[in-house]
Amino acid sequence: MENRFLATSGLPFCKGCGHHLIARNTGKALESLDLDPMNVVIVTDIGCNGIIDRKFHTHTVHGLHGRSVALATGITLGLDDRSKKVIVFIGDGGATIGLQHVIEAAHRNVDITVIVHNNMLYGMTGGQSSGLTPCGFKTTTSPDGKSYSGYDLCRIVGSAGASYVRRIICMGDFSSHLAEAIDWEGFALVEAMEICPSYGVKYNPGRKLAGIVKEAGLSLDFHKNPERKCFSVKPSTIIKSLFEEVPDVEACFESTLTEPISIVLSGSAGGGVQLAAELLARAAMASGLHVTKKGNYPVTVGTGFSSATVIMSPHKILFNEVSEPDVLIVVTEDGLRYSAHFFDSMREGLIIADSGLTPPPTNSDLITLDFTKKAGTRNAAILSLMYYLKRNPVIPMEAFMDTLEKSRIAGKVDFRAMLSSLDGTE
Amino acid sequence: MILTNGSMLIIESLARAGGEIFIGYPITPANALYRYGTMRFPMWLAAPDEITTLQWMAGFSATGRLPVTATSFPGFALMVESINMAFMMELPMIVILVQRLGPSTGTATCGAQGDLLFLNGVISGGYGVPTMCISSMEDCWSIPAAAAKCAVELRTPVFVLTSKESVMPLSDMDVSSLPEVERVSYPMHAGQSNYLPYLPENNLVPDFLPTGNDSIQTRVTASTHDSEGLLRHSTKEAMANTHRLHDKMTANLDEFTYYELDEEDGSDTLVLSFGITANAAREAVGKLRSSGRKVSLLIAKTLLPVPPRYFDVLSGYERIIVAEENLDGQYRRILFGASDRENVTGVNAIGRMVTPDEILREVANHGK
Ligand SMILES: Cc1ncc(C[n+]2csc(CCOP(=O)(O)OP(=O)(O)O)c2C)c(N)n1
Ligand code: SF4
Numbered sequence: 001m002e003n004r005f006l007a008t009s010g011l012p013f014c015k016g017c018g019h020h021l022i023a024r025n026t027g028k029a030l031e032s033l034d035l036d037p038m039n040v041v042i043v044t045d046i047g048c049n050g051i052i053d054r055k056f057h058t059h060t061v062h063g064l065h066g067r068s069v070a071l072a073t074g075i076t077l078g079l080d081d082r083s084k085k086v087i088v089f090i091g092d093g094g095a096t097i098g099l100q101h102v103i104e105a106a107h108r109n110v111d112i113t114v115i116v117h118n119n120m121l122y123g124m125t126g127g128q129s130s131g132l133t134p135c136g137f138k139t140t141t142s143p144d145g146k147s148y149s150g151y152d153l154c155r156i157v158g159s160a161g162a163s164y165v166r167r168i169i170c171m172g173d174f175s176s177h178l179a180e181a182i183d184w185e186g187f188a189l190v191e192a193m194e195i196c197p198s199y200g201v202k203y204n205p206g207r208k209l210a211g212i213v214k215e216a217g218l219s220l221d222f223h224k225n226p227e228r229k230c231f232s233v234k235p236s237t238i239i240k241s242l243f244e245e246v247p248d249v250e251a252c253f254e255s256t257l258t259e260p261i262s263i264v265l266s267g268s269a270g271g272g273v274q275l276a277a278e279l280l281a282r283a284a285m286a287s288g289l290h291v292t293k294k295g296n297y298p299v300t301v302g303t304g305f306s307s308a309t310v311i312m313s314p315h316k317i318l319f320n321e322v323s324e325p326d327v328l329i330v331v332t333e334d335g336l337r338y339s340a341h342f343f344d345s346m347r348e349g350l351i352i353a354d355s356g357l358t359p360p361p362t363n364s365d366l367i368t369l370d371f372t373k374k375a376g377t378r379n380a381a382i383l384s385l386m387y388y389l390k391r392n393p394v395i396p397m398e399a400f401m402d403t404l405e406k407s408r409i410a411g412k413v414d415f416r417a418m419l420s421s422l423d424g425t426e
Numbered sequence: 427m428i429l430t431n432g433s434m435l436i437i438e439s440l441a442r443a444g445g446e447i448f449i450g451y452p453i454t455p456a457n458a459l460y461r462y463g464t465m466r467f468p469m470w471l472a473a474p475d476e477i478t479t480l481q482w483m484a485g486f487s488a489t490g491r492l493p494v495t496a497t498s499f500p501g502f503a504l505m506v507e508s509i510n511m512a513f514m515m516e517l518p519m520i521v522i523l524v525q526r527l528g529p530s531t532g533t534a535t536c537g538a539q540g541d542l543l544f545l546n547g548v549i550s551g552g553y554g555v556p557t558m559c560i561s562s563m564e565d566c567w568s569i570p571a572a573a574a575k576c577a578v579e580l581r582t583p584v585f586v587l588t589s590k591e592s593v594m595p596l597s598d599m600d601v602s603s604l605p606e607v608e609r610v611s612y613p614m615h616a617g618q619s620n621y622l623p624y625l626p627e628n629n630l631v632p633d634f635l636p637t638g639n640d641s642i643q644t645r646v647t648a649s650t651h652d653s654e655g656l657l658r659h660s661t662k663e664a665m666a667n668t669h670r671l672h673d674k675m676t677a678n679l680d681e682f683t684y685y686e687l688d689e690e691d692g693s694d695t696l697v698l699s700f701g702i703t704a705n706a707a708r709e710a711v712g713k714l715r716s717s718g719r720k721v722s723l724l725i726a727k728t729l730l731p732v733p734p735r736y737f738d739v740l741s742g743y744e745r746i747i748v749a750e751e752n753l754d755g756q757y758r759r760i761l762f763g764a765s766d767r768e769n770v771t772g773v774n775a776i777g778r779m780v781t782p783d784e785i786l787r788e789v790a791n792h793g794k
Contacts, residue, residue, distance in 0.1 A: 041638045046649075053645060054656045059637045061488060062647040062657060064511050067481045074485015074493075077471070078447075079638045086638070101481065104474050233447070235468035242438045242466050243601050249427045278596065282429050285598045291429065293596040299454065299534055318705040318712075320595055321779045 005030040005037055007055045012048075016201075018170040018194025019049050019117055026087070026115065029178035030058075033085075040085045043072040045098075047091035048124045048196075049117035066090075066098030072112045073105050077233050085182055088114040093122040095153060096131030102153075106162035106187050108231035113182045114189040116153060119196040120212070127199025134216035138203035150216065157189050158223050164188035166222035169210055186230045193218070247282070247406065253399035255287040260313035261394055264325040264342065266335030267381050269297060269306045273335070275409070276381035277308030283403040284312040287395040292320040296338075305338035312394065325349065328364075329388060330357060331371055331380045352388060354380065367391075374421045383418050390422055427600050432593040433458035435566035436586070440520060441466045442607035443574035446491040449479045451501055454534040455590035456524040459496035467494070476501040480508030480521075487517035488646055490612050490636035492578060496522035499541055500531060506548060509583055511648040513549055513671070516624070516632065518577035518584075518612065520570070525589040525701075527777060536777060537590035539701050542756040545585060546730055551668075554675050554731030556580065556682060559587040561704035561725050563599055566592065569684065569727060571607045576682040578610045580674060581631050587729065589751070591702040591779065618642065623655040624667055630674035675731055683735055684727035693720035695789055696743040700726045700757065703749045703780045710749075710785035721789055732760060745792050749773040749785050 002008050006027030013019040030040060040058035044050035046065035053060040063071045068088045076086045095102055095116050105112060120137055122128045127140040132153060136145040154165045163186040168174050170192045181188035195201055195209050204212075213220070263280070267273040274295050281291040289312045296307040309322050324346055330336050330353045343351065343362040353359050355368040375383035382404065389397050397419070404415045437448075437459060448463030448470040464470045469491075473479040476497060483493035497505065502523050512519055523545070527536035545557050558573050560566055570586055577584040615621050615633035621642045624632050632653075637644045645655030650664045658664035688711070699707035704725045711723045724739055740746055740761070746769060748758040755772035762770050773780055773788045 036640075038640050038643065039638075051657065053647065057643065059639075059643060060645050060647075060655075061637055062645075062649055063481070063484070063515075064507060064648060067477065067508065067511075070478045070481030071485050071488075074482035075488055075637060076485070077482070078486040078489030078491050079636075081638075084638045100474060101478060104478060233469045233471060235446075239441075239466060239468060242434050242462055243428060243430070245465070246428045246430055246434075249429065249598075251427065278429065281596060281598075285427055285429060289598075291596075291598050293429070294594070297535070317597065318709040319779075319782050320597070320705070321591075321781070323781065 003027050003031045005040065005057055007057070011055060012051045014198050016197040017048070018119060018192070018196070021170050021194070022049070022115060022117055022192050023052055023055065025173065025175040025178050028173070028175035029182055032175060032179050033183055035085060039083055040087065041075055043068045043075065043086060043088045045088070045090040045094035046124070047094055047122070049089050049091045052089065066094045066096070067101065068094065069098055069105050069112070069114055070101035073101070073110045076110055076112050080232055080234070082111065082185060082230070086112045087182060088112055090114060090116055091123065092116065092118040092120060092132035093130045099156070102157060102189070103160040106157040106160040106189065109161065109163050109186045109228045111186055111230045113184065115178065116189065116191040117194060118153070118191050119194045119200055120150070121196060121199055123196045123199065127196065127203070134212060134218070136215070137212065140199060140203070143203065152218060153191050154189070154219070161228070162187050162189055163225045163228040164223070167191045167193065167218060167220050169213060169220070170194035171209070186228055249282050249285040251286060251288040253287040253396045255284070255289050255314070255395045257289060257312060257314055257394050260311055260315070260317065261327070262309065262311045262322040262325045263327040263329065263388070264307060264309050264322065264339060265329045265381060265385070266305060266307040266339040267331040268334040269301060269303050271306060271332060271381055272378055273306040273381045274308055276385055277310050279382070279403050279407055280385050280400065281310050283400040284310070284395050286403060287399045289314060289395065290317050292317050294320060305334040307335060307338050327352070327388065329384045330354065330359070331384055332377070333357065350392070352384060369425060375418055379413060379418065383421070386419055387422055387425065391426065427598055429596050430599050431458065431596050432560065432563060432566040432588065434462055435563065435599070436522065436570045436593065437462035437466050439567045439570040439607055440494050440574060442609070443571040444492055444610045445494045445520065445574060447471065447486050447493045449473050449482050449493055449495050451476050451479050451497065453498045453501045455526055455594055456496040456498050456522065459522055459524070459593060463494065463496065476504040477508055480505045480512065483519050484508065484512045484515065484517050487512065487519050488515070488637045490634065492518055492520070492574065492610070494520040494522070496524060498524050498526045499528055502541070509555070510549055512583045513553065513555060514648040515646050516581040518581055520573055520577055520584055520586060522586045522588060524593055525587070533777070535590070537702055537751065537779065538776065539589055539703065539751040540753070540756070542729065542752070542760065545587070546760050553672050555583055555585055556675065556728070557585040557587055557730035558684065559701045559727055559729050560592050561701055561727060563597055565727065567604050572682065572684060575608065575610050578612050579631065580678055581613070581634060587701065589702045615642070622653045624651060625653040626670055626674070630670055630677050679728070679731060679733055682728055683733040685733070685736070686723070686725040686727070687739060688723040690715065690720050690722050693722045694744040695747065695792065696722045696724055696740065696745070697747050697749060697785060697789065698724045698726065699749040700729060701750070703751050706780050706782045707749050707785055709782035710789070713782065713786055714789055719789065726757070729757065736761070744769060746770045747773060747785065747788050749780050751775055751780050
C-alpha cells in the first residue's frame with residue numbers, strides 16, 4: 001500500500017495498533033481522490049498517533065498536544081484555497097484537552113478534516129483514562145473500570161454545528177469514508193474507534209471493540225449538512241489609515257501659557273468627563289500647546305467615578321502622571337469621593353466644585369458654582385471647563401468653543417447658550 | 427496634528443509594516459489595540475481564548491502571513507506553551523504585551539512593569555525571544571515596525587513590551603512627521619529544489635516556504651528536529667539545530683538593538699530606564715543637569731536578549747541607577763544578578779508610576 005502519499009513500511013506504532021490502519025486508510029483515501037501530495041497538509045497532534053509525519057510525503061506540521069485542530073484552522077484560513085486539504089491526526093486525549101478548538105472549528109465550519117484516533121485512553125503516556133474513555137473500560141488509572149461515561153464527541157461536535165460527522169469502527173478498509181470526509185468542503189470529523197493493544201487489550205482481555213462501542217451507547221450513525229458554507233476570512237479591501245478616524249487639529253489659536261498646567265476633572269460615569277477632557281486637550285492643541293490626557297475609571301466603565309487628567313504645556317511633556325494638579329474640578333459626588341484627597345494635599349492651586357457638593361476643607365482657592373443645575377448631568381463637565389477658561393484663559397475661550405462646535409456632540413448641545421449661562425459669574 | 431494614543435500608533439505601524447491578520451481576545455489594558463486591529467488589519471479574527479489565538483496565529487504564519495495579537499499577563503500566561511511552539515517552529519509573529527498590575531488578575535486598570543523576569547525565561551531551556559520595549563509616543567511608531575522586521579528576518583515570535591501608560595493616554599502627535607514604515611517580507615526560499623525547511627542560511631536563519639505551497643514539500647515541527655523538520659531524539663544534528671535557535675539570536679541581535687544613550691562628559695552616574703518609567707528618567711536627568719549635576723541616561727528598548735552593548739556602556743560608570751515600575755528591579759536583576767551591589771541601586775514602585783523626583787533623589791543621594 002506504499003503510494004504517493006505514504007511510506008507504509010516501518011510505521012512507528014506497536015504491533016496491532018489501530019493507528020496503523022488509520023494511516024494506511026488515509027494514504028489510500030488520498031490516492032483515491034487523485035490529489036497532488038503538495039495539496040495536502042497533515043497536521044499531527046502529540047500522542048502516538050502524531051509521530052507519523054516522516055511517513056507522509058505531503059506537507060506536514062507537528063505541533064502541541066491538543067492544539068492541532070486550532071493550528072490547522074489557522075493554516076486553512078491562511079491558505080484560503082479549497083484545493084488544499086488540511087487533515088488533522090489527533091487522539092482522544094488530544095481531542096479532550098483541545099475540545100474548545102474542535103468545537104470552534106466545527107461551529108465555524110472551517111474546511112479541515114479531523115481524524116480522531118479514539119483508542120479510549122492516553123496511549124503515549126502509559127494508558128491513563130481520557131475524557132473519551134467509556135464507563136467500565138479499564139485503564140492504567142482505572143484498573144476496575146472507569147466509573148463514569150466518556151463524552152460522545154460526535155454528538156458534541158454535531159451540536160456545535162459540524163457539517164460532517166461520522167464514527168467508524170477501525171477495521172479493514174474504511175478508506176472510502178475517509179475519502180468522503182477529506183473531500184468534504186467544510187468541517188468534517190471522523191471518530192475512528194480503535195483499541196490500543198499495549199494498554200487497552202492488556203487491561204480488558206477478551207473484550208471486542210464493536211461490543212465496547214455498542215455498550216458505551218456510541219452510535220455509528222453519521223450526519224451531513226451540505227448546506228453549510230465554509231468559514232473564511234477575506235482581506236478587506238476598504239482599509240484606511242487609523243489617523244483618518246480622528247480629527248486633524250490645526251493650531252489656529254494662541255496661548256499665553258509659559259509653564260505647564262495640569263487639570264484634574266472628576267465626575268461620574270456617563271457625565272461626559274472623558275469627552276470634555278479630550279475636547280479641552282484638542283482645544284489646547286488648537287492653541288499651539290502640547291497636551292496629554294489620561295482617564296481614570298473603575299473596570300465597570302458605566303458606573304462610579306470618572307476622572308481625567310489633562311496637562312497642557314508649551315514644551316514637550318515627558319512625565320504625564322500628576323500627583324498634585326494645579327486645578328481640580330469636581331462635578332459630582334462620585335468625583336468628589338475619588339478626588340477628596342487632593343483637597344488636603346493640594347497646597348496651592350484652584351479647586352472648582354459643583355455647588356451641590358459638600359467639599360472637605362482645603363488650603364486651595366475653592367470656588368463653587370451650580371454647573372449641574374445649569375447644564376444638566378451630561379454637560380456639567382463641559383460647563384465647568386468653560387467656567388475655568390473664562391476665569392483663567394490659559395487658552396482662548398474661542399479655541400474651546402470652536403473645538404466643541406466641531407465635535408461629535410455638536411448640534412446636540414447649544415454651547416453658546418451654555419456659555420451665556422455663565423454671564424455674571426467671575 | 428492629531429490627539430491620539432499609543433495603541434493607534436502601534437497598530438497603524440504594524441499594519442503598514444505588513445501585519446496581515448490581527449487575532450484578538452479581549453483584555454484590559456490591551457482592548458484599544460484589539461479594536462484598532464479589527465479596523466486596520468486586512469484580516470482579523472476573534473479567538474475564543476488565548477491558546478487558540480496563538481495557535482491560529484501560528485497557522486497563519488506557517489502560510490506566510492504575519493500575525494499580530496495583543497494581550498496582558500493573564501492571557502500571555504495561557505499563550506506560553508504555544509509561544510514555545512512558534513519559537514521552535516521558527517514562525518514570525520508579534521505579541522504585544524501590555525503589562526498591568528499583578529500578581530494574578532491584579533488590577534486591570536493599573537500599569538506595571540512586572541513581567542520582564544517571566545519573559546526572560548519564557549522559553550523552556552532559556553532561549554531568548556527578542557523583546558522590544560516602548561518608551562515614548564515616537565517608539566509606538568518605530569518599535570512595532572522594527573519588531574515586525576525582526577520577526578520575519580529572524581523567523582521568530584517577537585514581544586513588543588508596553589504597559590497601560592504607554593498605550594492608553596492621549597497626547598498630541600504630528601503624524602505627518604512620522605518616518606515611513608518599511609514593509610517586511612518573509613525570507614523566501616528561491617528555486618525549485620533542495621529545500622530543507624530548517625537548513626540555516628548564512629545568518630543562521632533558514633529560508634521560508636509556506637506550508638501548503640504548490641511545489642515543494644515543507645515540514646514544520648515543534649518537537650526536537652533536524653534540518654529536515656523531522657522529529658528526532660537528541661541526535662547530534664538535532665542538537666545543532668536547537669543550538670542554532672540560540673545562536674541565530676546572538677548572531678543577529680546587534681542589527682535589532684535599539685536604545686537611546688545620552689551621555690554627559692565627566693559623569694560617573696548612569697540612570698538606566700525603559701518603558702513607562704523612561705519619561706520620568708528623562709525628566710529627572712533634565713532637572714539634575716540644570717541643577718549642575720552631571721548624569722548620563724540609557725533608555726533600553728531592545729531589552730531581551732540583553733544586548734552586549736549595554737554592558738559596554740554600563741562598564742564606563744561607577745554608579746548605576748535602574749528605574750522601573752516593579753517590586754525590586756527585574757531588569758536590574760537580569761543585568762546584575764540577584765545579589766546586592768553597592769554601586770547598583772534601583773528606584774522601584776508598584777501600583778503607581780515611579781516619579782522623576784524619586785529618581786532625582788536617588789541620584790542626588792550618591793556621589794558628586
Ligand atoms: C500540555 C501537555 N500535557 C501533557 C502532555 C503529555 N502527553 C503526551 S501524549 C499525551 C496523551 C496522548 O494520548 P492521545 O491523545 O489519546 O493519543 P495516543 O497516544 O493514544 O495516540 C499526553 C497527555 C503533553 N505533551 N502536553
Ligand atoms: S501504546 Fe497503544 S496507542 Fe501507542 S502505539 Fe502502542 S498500541 Fe498504539
